[in-house]
Amino acid sequence: MGFLIACPNCGERDASEFRFGGELNARPGPAATPEEWTRYLYLRRNEAGPQTEWWFHRHGCRRWFLASRDTRTNAVARTWWPPEGS
Numbered sequence: 001m002g003f004l005i006a007c008p009n010c011g012e013r014d015a016s017e018f019r020f021g022g023e024l025n026a027r028p029g030p031a032a033t034p035e036e037w038t039r040y041l042y043l044r045r046n047e048a049g050p051q052t053e054w055w056f057h058r059h060g061c062r063r064w065f066l067a068s069r070d071t072r073t074n075a076v077a078r079t080w081w082p083p084e085g086s
Contacts, residue, residue, distance in 0.1 A: 002014055002015040002016050002074075003015050003074035003075075003076070004076070005017075005018055005055060005067060005076050005079065006076065006078075006079050007057045007060055007061065007063075007065065007079065008065050008079050008080055008081055009057070009060070009061040009063060009065075010057060010060040010061050013057075013059075013060060015074075016059075017057060017058065017059040017060055018055045018056060018057055018058060018059075019055070019056040019058045020053065020054075020055060021053065021054030021055055021056055021064065022044070022053065022054055023044055023045065023051055023052070023053055023054075024051075024052040024053060024054060024066060025040055026040075027040065028040050047071070048071055048072050049070060049071060049072060050068060050069070050070050050071075050077065051068070051069065051071060052066055052067070052068055053066070053067050053068075053069055054066060055067050055079070063081075064082065065079055065080065065081055065082065066079065066080055066081075066082050067079045
């Protein structure tokens with residue numbers, strides 16, 4: 001069994017119900033250069049420890065949310081809905 005993630009809508013579920021969406025990164029603005037888009041789309045910090053990530057509950061409410069997860073242990077500290085317009 002994998003680790004558990006608490007969907008803000010459906011509650012705690014096995015991680016196999018979710019799709020990992022990557023680290024939370026600020027989206028480039030309308031005047032972004034190709035280099036800025038490359039950094040946003042492909043380059044990740046990939047640091048060990050706590051990070052904020054996107055998750056999609058594909059076998060539940062089918063909504064995207066944010067989670068604070070420790071990449072060393074997969075312990076999820078908290079989950080929440082993204083701010084409106086994110």
